[in-house]
Amino acid sequence: MTYQDLLLQISKENDKLLVMTAENRAAIRGLPQEIGDKFVDVGIAEQTMIGAAAGLALRGRVPLVHALATFLTLRAFEFIRTDVGIANLPVKVIGGVPGFLSDGNGPTHQAIEDISLMRGIPNMKVFCPADEEELVQGMKLIIDDPAPWYVRYNAMKPCVEHKAPVELGKAEVLSEGYDVALLVYGFLLKEAQVAKELLEKEGLSVRLVNVRTLKPIDGEVILKAARETRLLVTVEDHFLTGGLFSILSELLVHEQTKVNVLPIALKEKWFKPALLPNVLQHEGFTGAQLATTIMNYVKDAQHSVL
Amino acid sequence: MDSEKQKELEALALRVREHIIKMSTDGGCFIGASLSCADLIVYLYKEVLNVTPATVKDENRDYLLLSKGHDVPALYGTLAELEFFPKERLKNHLKTTDSIYWHPNTQIPGIEFHSGSLGHLLSVSIGIAMDIKLKKASNKVYVILGDGELNEGSVWESCQVAAAKKLDNLVAIVDRNEFQANIRTEELSPLEPIEKKFEAFGWTTKRVAGHDFQALEEGFAKLPLEEGKPTVVIADTVRGKGLPSIEKRADRWFVNFTHEEIKSLLEELHGGSTTELKSKALHVR
Numbered sequence: 001m002t003y004q005d006l007l008l009q010i011s012k013e014n015d016k017l018l019v020m021t022a023e024n025r026a027a028i029r030g031l032p033q034e035i036g037d038k039f040v041d042v043g044i045a046e047q048t049m050i051g052a053a054a055g056l057a058l059r060g061r062v063p064l065v066h067a068l069a070t071f072l073t074l075r076a077f078e079f080i081r082t083d084v085g086i087a088n089l090p091v092k093v094i095g096g097v098p099g100f101l102s103d104g105n106g107p108t109h110q111a112i113e114d115i116s117l118m119r120g121i122p123n124m125k126v127f128c129p130a131d132e133e134e135l136v137q138g139m140k141l142i143i144d145d146p147a148p149w150y151v152r153y154n155a156m157k158p159c160v161e162h163k164a165p166v167e168l169g170k171a172e173v174l175s176e177g178y179d180v181a182l183l184v185y186g187f188l189l190k191e192a193q194v195a196k197e198l199l200e201k202e203g204l205s206v207r208l209v210n211v212r213t214l215k216p217i218d219g220e221v222i223l224k225a226a227r228e229t230r231l232l233v234t235v236e237d238h239f240l241t242g243g244l245f246s247i248l249s250e251l252l253v254h255e256q257t258k259v260n261v262l263p264i265a266l267k268e269k270w271f272k273p274a275l276l277p278n279v280l281q282h283e284g285f286t287g288a289q290l291a292t293t294i295m296n297y298v299k300d301a302q303h304s305v306l
Numbered sequence: 307m308d309s310e311k312q313k314e315l316e317a318l319a320l321r322v323r324e325h326i327i328k329m330s331t332d333g334g335c336f337i338g339a340s341l342s343c344a345d346l347i348v349y350l351y352k353e354v355l356n357v358t359p360a361t362v363k364d365e366n367r368d369y370l371l372l373s374k375g376h377d378v379p380a381l382y383g384t385l386a387e388l389e390f391f392p393k394e395r396l397k398n399h400l401k402t403t404d405s406i407y408w409h410p411n412t413q414i415p416g417i418e419f420h421s422g423s424l425g426h427l428l429s430v431s432i433g434i435a436m437d438i439k440l441k442k443a444s445n446k447v448y449v450i451l452g453d454g455e456l457n458e459g460s461v462w463e464s465c466q467v468a469a470a471k472k473l474d475n476l477v478a479i480v481d482r483n484e485f486q487a488n489i490r491t492e493e494l495s496p497l498e499p500i501e502k503k504f505e506a507f508g509w510t511t512k513r514v515a516g517h518d519f520q521a522l523e524e525g526f527a528k529l530p531l532e533e534g535k536p537t538v539v540i541a542d543t544v545r546g547k548g549l550p551s552i553e554k555r556a557d558r559w560f561v562n563f564t565h566e567e568i569k570s571l572l573e574e575l576h577g578g579s580t581t582e583l584k585s586k587a588l589h590v591r
Contacts, residue, residue, distance in 0.1 A: 048429040048464045055433020082423050
């Protein structure tokens with residue numbers, strides 16, 4: 001089932017659902033003719049869209065707002081924080097082409113601080129699906145959840161064989177392992193899976209964790225990985241500040257747990273705009289490059305991982 | 307409007323102004339803007355809005371949203387006078403035991419949404435108006451904007467959307483007191499001609515004298531002014547209206563008076579002599 005099919009199906013069952021967009025129809029192009037006045041395009045007006053979504057939610061609607069992740073979370077940030085966040089309204093903020101998915105657009109379009117911003121808002125929750133299968137499963141739950149949600153939209157083809165259905169607040173453990181734990185979210189799960197296989201060929205036992213919801217975070221699974229493995233690696237197409245590495249650090253300090261952590265993220269820089277495979281290559285995020293980065297860290301005696 | 311009705315409204319507005327003055331001590335409040343829109347708020351609640359303490363959660367009620375926010379003492383005073391909540395609560399202004407502070411919040415019965423950051427509630431009003439349209443209901447959404455607030459780009463973004471969606475159940479009211487926080491609007495960033503700006507954005511407009519109940523009656527007599535279009539009523543008002551010692555003074559925006567000054571201001575409101583104000587004005591913004 002595609003994301004659009006899901007919205008079409010839910011629109012027929014759920015009278016409260018409204019699909020809104022700031023003239024960004026890529027994911028929902030087929031809906032206007034199908035759902036009529038349940039589809040609202042406000043034009044290129046992200047702030048007004050969020051404010052209007054808050055007003056609609058006050059009247060009992062569940063608005064799903066769509067625009068590019070960067071314009072939603074940055075241009076309309078104060079509207080999300082002030083109108084949706086303070087009132088704790090069930091507005092679902094769906095950010096398109098987040099992270100590396102903005103490929104050739106350039107820094108203006110690179111939503112790589114979106115998780116940091118959204119998770120900083122009280123009541124706001126954050127879902128980062130690895131593929132369309134997870135997106136669809138998660139959206140069903142998120143639409144019924146009374147909280148505001150930020151969804152890092154990703155409708156790529158399923159990238160791995162999932163072991164568990166999406167549960168909000170739960171991570172998926174794709175493999176057990178006791179040397180290295182790879183913590184990853186979004187489409188990079190596919191690259192992490194490749195890295196895992198390469199690391200296993202080097203003789204390492206690798207735990208692969210698909211984090212899925214970054215807020216609330218699955219502390220149980222992550223702290224278990226911290227206890228049971230020798231190295232935690234976070235892999236994310238987000239600034240180092242405020243994303244999974246920060247979340248992990250907060251968790252570890254809170255639990256007073258000292259472990260080896262290797263963060264792989266965008267460190268104080270925007271990424272080189274290009275087609276996605278070339279971006280991954282240039283920034284060092286292909287599965288093979290991830291494996292090399294991790295092996296180099298592991299072999300470096302000063303980290304005394306092994 | 308018959309003279310009895312007018313007297314009733316004037317008496318109510320006077321009581322609301324007393325509440326505003328009493329809130330301008332022990333921490334203070336934004337007195338200038340509160341006094342400029344007191345008559346507007348009183349008129350809307352008494353004569354226009356289909357909402358009472360009993361129907362405050364009714365889905366067919368009319369909505370009033372206060373977008374400029376800092377004029378909330380006028381709303382507190384009006385809602386208390388109309389028994390949306392007990393008047394005694396007004397004494398809790400700025401106390402942590404209650405939620406009566408410098409900007410609106412929904413802990414206060416009758417207050418539809420919080421504000422404080424300018425340029426937000428026209429967009430929220432659009433959402434409410436859209437849902438009313440979807441439900442084919444006939445209630446209306448009124449939103450009070452400050453004239454200084456029109457500096458915010460999001461107001462004009464929302465103006466386009468409201469016109470595009472043909473929200474003729476939406477009525478914006480501009481409290482045109484000609485001042486923003488520290489300075490006259492026309493000195494800082496001229497707003498006139500306001501009607502032409504709104505008209506160019508697809509709205510219908512009406513300009514009224516904002517302290518004259520006869521004029522307000524005419525201004526709000528028939529809404530929408532034009533089917534298929536949102537309406538804006540531009541109400542010409544005076545900042546600090548009712549207190550000559552404060553009227554049209556840029557330095558009397560946010561104030562925190564002494565108890566003696568409050569006593570004197572209450573007398574001034576009732577026709578007593580002009581108060582000599584010594585309290586320094588505070589500029590919060």
